[in-house]
Amino acid sequence: MPSLQLSLTKPFFSLGRFVLLLSKAFASLSEFSLYRKNFFIQMVRIGIESIPIVALAAAFSGAVTTVQTAYQLVSPLIPRSTIGAIVVPSMIMELGAVVTGFILAGRVGARIAAELGTMRVTEQIDALEAMGLNSIGYLIVPRVMAGVLMFPVLYIAASFIGITGGLLVAEFSGLVPIGEFVQGARSFYQPFGPYFGLIKSFVFGFVITSISCYMGYFTEGGAEGVGKSTTQAAVISCVYILLSDLVLAVLLL
């Protein structure tokens, strides 16, 4: 019975602790000058260092989407320019943000959780607190802010590279000429698409960094605890990316 009670109350306990952690983190924004250097370091680690893998994944997503869309369009009644009309909105509204989100959940989320988890189990977080520093502000604010600011940049890069990848594959494999591809993309272009993608990227950036900071900051146990936090950070971030993706689509489209 006590274990049932524990498992029923645990989600509420975790949610409450998560909200408290973030409120304490953002209550310390007045001391941002102490965290400024760390903020720029995190912008590089989360944003700049992620560009190669995001670019690679985006280019292949765009290319594969183009090939598969062409494969589906067997009817001669459907113009080949439809490929551009499908690939471009797919990249802008969905793949650019979601593919980047999944990659960053693994790359950035796991890294944040492992860093903070190791700092927790080796008493480095206690050392920060013992010095009189706000460890939550110092460790969490720069990471979440860097994630929220850099994720849209990565999203823009991913969308641009993904579309370019699709365009090049369409041209060089003879599926559809560049002109037709662009014409299709322009004829079905929705002006809200890029805004929708940007909103999603802000949300995904917040989801990944805040969940990973939470998992890492409250790590318990030794090396095993760090491993558990790291895995959970990546998995839970992916789950919440999917959930928020659906919620935003329902609310905004």
Added chain:
Amino acid sequence: MIQVEHIYKSFNGKPVLQDVSLEIKEGETMAIIGRSGSGKSVLMKHLIGLLTPDQGRVLVDGIDINRIPYGELRQVRRQFGVLFQGGALFDSMNSFDNVAFPLRTFTKRTEAEIRREVEHCLNVVHLPDVGTKNPSELSGGMKKRVALARAISLRPRYIIYDEPTSGLDPETSNTIDELIKDLGDQLNVTSIVVTHDMHSVLSIADRAAFIYATRLHWAGTIDELHQSTDEVLRAFVKANEYAIGEPTLSSPAGTSS
């Protein structure tokens, strides 16, 4: 002065500290002793508010640190230097930057002044040449000494040492003991040493408090420790004698040791 008044602490329903009261006077070196897992480190974390007691209170210079806002607690903590068990050096920085970290964060000194202070602190711990080394390149004893240099960089009034000699060879342990003693004399700080190493206690402490079975079992001066007839305390010290390999406690009258 630090006063611990009737504190209780339990984790997941399991009591770790029960009705522990203690007074640490200005300028003295107090050793908190006890077996591994007896709650010494938990008590230590209460002294700087890293843990909050379930009952009771902790007063630092008369201020109840569990009843003040977080901002004020951080001001109180800045009077402390803490040497954690594993050193707790920041992996992302080299030794120099670790020692410089509190100076860069909490003072407005120039980089040249910070460099001078860091070099002074590293000299105090007899490690003048390790500034460029990362924590992973240091031995256990060196890590603790660099961490000690970091702990004293802001000239604290209180220094807390959590198991300063655990896991170190006897020679390095002696070096650390001498450092603790020298720092107490030179900086006139109040030192709290959490340890189960009786050799350290007898060579550096003015007083000792023995935690046993979640309670403060005994407290007194080192002279009183020598004369104590308390069987539990004597058994603890005796076990250390065998571990250290040298006699540390004189026989009380009427008992055989």
